Amino acid sequence: MDISVIIPLLNEEESLGELHSWIARVMAQHNYSYEIFFIDDGSTDDSWGVVKSLSEKDPNVKGIRFFRNYGKSQALHAGFGRAQGDVVITMDADLQDSPDEIPGLYEMVMGGGYDLVSGWKKKRYDSVVAKNLPSKLFNWAARRTSGVHLNDFNCGLKAYKNIVVKNVEVSGEMHRYIPVLAKNAGFAKIGEKIVIHQARKYGSSKFGMNRFVNGFLDLITIWFLSKFGKRPMHLFGAMGVVMFLIGLFSAAYIGFLKLYKLYNHEKTILVTENPWFYIALTTMIIGTQLFLAGFLGEIILRTKNNEERYKISETL
Template identity: 35%
Template structure:
C-alpha cells in the first residue's frame, strides 16, 4: 500500500444528520488529491455509524469506539491510524468546510510549514455563549503560553505527520494542540478558513467547559516550562515557603526569649504551616523528578527530537 499524500481525520459524535453532506463535501474537495479519510466515531448513540459505513468509499476507514472518550482521544485514535505524509483534522458538524483542505495542503507543502491552523474569519456562532467565551479563552491562552494564534477553537488544521504523531494527546487537551505542536518545535502559521452555521444536531460545547479550559491551561503551562525539570517549580516554591517559615519561627523564638507569650498568636500557626508546606513541596519536586526519569528511561524516550542529520552538506534519509 503506497503512502497517501494526506490523511483526513474527522471526529464524529451523534452527527447522523451531517454524515451524508459531510462525506459528499469531502469526496468532492479531495477528488484531485491522493488521500485517505479516517472517520472516528466517539461512541455515538444515534445512527452515525450505520450512515458512515453505508456511504464510505474505498479510501475511507471508520473507527468505532466502544464508548464516548472525548474529542482529544478521538483525535489521537485517528492520528494513530493515519498513514499520510500530512494529517488534516476537522470536526464532523459541517461548520468546517472541506473545500479549504487543498489550500492548507498547498501552504504546508510549498511554504514548508509544520502546522497550518485555520482561523474562522467570519464565525457563524452566537456571540454571548460561543464567541465571547472563545475570544476570552484565546486571549488568555495566547498571553500565557506565548503561542500567538488567533483561534484555538478551530479544529481545521494540517500537520506534517511526525508533528501530529508525537504531540501526546491526553485528557481534553485538543484545545491546546498548537501549544503541544510548538513544544515539538513546529513552525506554524494560520490562515482564514470558511465557517458555517450548524444545521443538523446540537453543539457539544457550552459555558460549562470554562473551568476545564482553565485547569488544562495550568497543566499546559507546567508541561511547557517544567515538565522535564519539575524540581525547579516545586523546589523553588518549597524553599521560599520553608525559608519564610524559619524566619517567622526565629522571630517568635526571639520574642519568647524576651519574655513575651507567643502561644495563640496566628503568626505561630503561619510559621508551622510554611515550614511543613515547604518540606512537602520540596519532597513533591524530588518525587516528580524521579517520575519524569522513569517516564523517559522505562520507554527509552529521548528528551529531544532530531529534525535532520547532514553529512557535510548532504542530508541523510
C-alpha cells in the same frame, strides 16, 4: 499518500454522507491520494452504521469506533496514530468546516513549509453572547499565556505535517492546544489561514458554556506542563525551600527574641503562647510538603507507565 483527513464525530449520522461526498469531490478535483478516518466517539445514533456503509462503497474511508465517549482529544490521538498522509487534516463532522479549504491548507504545509496551519473562523455564525465573546476572551488568554499567536485556538480545521502528529501527545481535553503542544515539541513554524465558517445544518452543538470554563482550566494545565511538566522540582522544590527558610528564620527570630528578653530580665511570654511561632511552624511544614511534592513528581515522571486511554470496539 498526500492527505489523511481525521474526523472525530459524536451523533452526526445526518451529515456524514454529505461530508464524505464533499471531501471526495475536492480530492478528485485536485487529484490527491487520500484516506478519511471517521472516529466514532461513542455515538448512540446510527453514525457507525453510516461509516460502515461509506467504507464498503469507498476504500479510502476508514473508521474507528470507541466503546463509549472518551472525548475529542482521544479521538484525534487514535487517528493521528494511524494517519499515513504527508499532510494530516482535522475537521469536525457537523459541516461547519468546509472541505473546500483543504487544498489551501495542504499547499501552506507542503509549499509554504509550515509545520502546522490552523484555521481562523473570522466570520462566525454562532451566537455573539453565547460563543463569540467568550471565544474571543478565551483566545486572548491563550495567546498571552502560550506565546502562540493564533486568533482561533478552538477551530477544528487544521493541517499538520505527518511528523508533527506523530510527535505530539494529545491527552485529556488538550485538543484545543495542539499548536501549543507542537511548539513545545519543537515545531515552531505555525501558520494561520482564514477559513469559511458555515452554519450548522443538522443536529445541535455538542458544546456549551462549560467548554470555555474547561478551556481556561486546560490553559492553566498546559501552561504548567510547558513550564514545569518535565521538571516539577523546579517549581515545587523552589517554593518549598523558600517557604521553609521563611519559617525557619521566623522561628529563629522568635527564639532569639525570647532569649534576649530573658537575658535583659524583660517581661516575656512562652514561645508556645506566641501566635507567630505557629505561623512560622506552619510555613515550615507547608514548605516541606511542597518540596516533597516536587520530589515525588520527579520520581513519577521517571517511572510512569503508559495508561490505557480508550478502548476501540471496531476498526475498518
